[in-house]
Amino acid sequence: MFKRLVIAIILLSLVVGGIVWFKFFRDGMMAQFLSGMVPPPVPVTAETVEAVTWQPGIDAIGTALAARGVDLAIESGGLVQEILFAPNDAVSEGQPLVQIKDDSERAALAAGQAALGVALADLSRTQTLSERGVGAANTVETAEAQTESARAEVTRAQTALDGKRAIAPFAGMIGIPQIEVGQYVSVGTIYATLQDLGQMRVDFTVPEQQIAALELGREITAATEVGDLSAKGRIIAIEPRVDPNSRLITVRAEVDNPSGKLYPGQFLRVRVALPAEEGVIALPQTAVSSTLYGDSVYVVKPGEAEGELVVDQVFVKLGRRSGARIEVVEGIKPGQQVVTSGQNRLTDGAKVTIDTSVTLDAPAAD
Structure with missing residues (x-):
C-alpha cells in the first residue's frame, strides 16, 4: 500500500513538473519571438518648416x-386709398408709395386758388385806380395783404395735399406693406x-x-x-x-x-x-498636439540605420492663429521637418515613413 502511494506521488510530481516546465518554456519562447519583432514605421505626412509672410488680423x-435704411411712416393720417408698391420692389427717389384719401384737401386747395384769383383781381383793380389818382394808398396795401394771405392759404392747402401722398426719400428696396387699402391710419404709422x-x-x-x-x-x-x-x-x-x-x-x-x-x-x-509680418514660423494646426503637459510637435530626423527616420517630441510655445495655421514662437526653427498628420500613433523615438497618401487631419478651429 505504501509503495503504491509513493508511486502515485512520484507520477503526480512528474505531471505537475511537466506542466510548469512547459509554461516557462512557452513564455520564454514567446518573449524571445516578440523581442525579435521590430514594429513597422508609422506612415505620416510632414512639412519642412519655413519662415513665411504672416498676415495677422x-x-x-x-x-x-x-448705409441708408429707414422705417417709412405716414405723414398725414386718413383712409388708405391706394398702395403703389409691391414687396421687394426697387423704388427710385421721389417715387409715390402710398396714397391717402385727399378729397377735402383737394377741395381746400381749389377754394384757396379761387380766393387767390379774386385777391389778385382786386389788387390789380386797386392799383389801377391808385395810378389814376382816385384810390387811397392804404387801399392798395390792404389788397396786397389779402393777396399774400390768399397765396399763403394756397401753399398751406398744397402742402396738406402733398402730405396725403407718401414718396420714397431715397432709392432702395422696399419691404412688405404693413397697411391695407381701406385701413384708417394715423400720423406716424409705419407702412x-x-x-x-x-x-x-x-x-x-x-x-x-x-x-x-x-x-x-x-x-x-x-x-x-x-x-x-x-x-x-x-x-x-x-x-x-x-x-x-x-x-x-x-x-x-x-x-x-x-x-x-x-x-x-x-x-x-x-x-x-493688419500689416503683414516677415520671417514668422507658422505650422498647420494639425501638427500641434496639446496635452496637460503642454503643446508639442514631432520633429522628423535621421535614425541610426541608413534611410531610417525617427521622431522627437518637441514642446513648443504657440502664438497667434490665422485660418488653418498657427504661429510657433519657440521650440522649432526653419529647416526642420515636422509631422503634420498621423501623430496620434507616435511616441518619442518612433520610426516613421513619409507617406503623402495619408489624409491630413481636419484643421483645428481658430
Missing part, C-alpha cells in the same frame, strides 16, 4: 446695417421699410487690448455664416469710448454689396487685416 462678430442695399455698414466690437491696431481706412473682410458670401470694405468710424462693462470698443466699417445678397441685421464674421 483681428477676428470679431458683427452685424450688417444698411414699410426701405433699405438701400447697394452700400452696407458693419458694426462690430473688439477688445480694448487691440485698440492700438485699429485705424480709419484699415481693410476688413465680412463673411456670412451661410452661403459663403464675403464682402470687403474699410473702417469708417471707431467709437472714442470703451464700454466699461464689456471692455469692448465699437467699430463701424463700410462694405460694398453689389450682389444685394447682404441684408441688414445679418450675422457676420469680421476680420480686420
Whole structure:
C-alpha cells in the first residue's frame, strides 16, 4: 500500500513538473519571438518648416446695417386709398408709395386758388385806380395783404395735399406693406421699410487690448455664416469710448454689396487685416498636439540605420492663429521637418515613413 502511494506521488510530481516546465518554456519562447519583432514605421505626412509672410488680423462678430435704411411712416393720417408698391420692389427717389384719401384737401386747395384769383383781381383793380389818382394808398396795401394771405392759404392747402401722398426719400428696396387699402391710419404709422442695399455698414466690437491696431481706412473682410458670401470694405468710424462693462470698443466699417445678397441685421464674421509680418514660423494646426503637459510637435530626423527616420517630441510655445495655421514662437526653427498628420500613433523615438497618401487631419478651429 505504501509503495503504491509513493508511486502515485512520484507520477503526480512528474505531471505537475511537466506542466510548469512547459509554461516557462512557452513564455520564454514567446518573449524571445516578440523581442525579435521590430514594429513597422508609422506612415505620416510632414512639412519642412519655413519662415513665411504672416498676415495677422483681428477676428470679431458683427452685424450688417444698411448705409441708408429707414422705417417709412405716414405723414398725414386718413383712409388708405391706394398702395403703389409691391414687396421687394426697387423704388427710385421721389417715387409715390402710398396714397391717402385727399378729397377735402383737394377741395381746400381749389377754394384757396379761387380766393387767390379774386385777391389778385382786386389788387390789380386797386392799383389801377391808385395810378389814376382816385384810390387811397392804404387801399392798395390792404389788397396786397389779402393777396399774400390768399397765396399763403394756397401753399398751406398744397402742402396738406402733398402730405396725403407718401414718396420714397431715397432709392432702395422696399419691404412688405404693413397697411391695407381701406385701413384708417394715423400720423406716424409705419407702412414699410426701405433699405438701400447697394452700400452696407458693419458694426462690430473688439477688445480694448487691440485698440492700438485699429485705424480709419484699415481693410476688413465680412463673411456670412451661410452661403459663403464675403464682402470687403474699410473702417469708417471707431467709437472714442470703451464700454466699461464689456471692455469692448465699437467699430463701424463700410462694405460694398453689389450682389444685394447682404441684408441688414445679418450675422457676420469680421476680420480686420493688419500689416503683414516677415520671417514668422507658422505650422498647420494639425501638427500641434496639446496635452496637460503642454503643446508639442514631432520633429522628423535621421535614425541610426541608413534611410531610417525617427521622431522627437518637441514642446513648443504657440502664438497667434490665422485660418488653418498657427504661429510657433519657440521650440522649432526653419529647416526642420515636422509631422503634420498621423501623430496620434507616435511616441518619442518612433520610426516613421513619409507617406503623402495619408489624409491630413481636419484643421483645428481658430
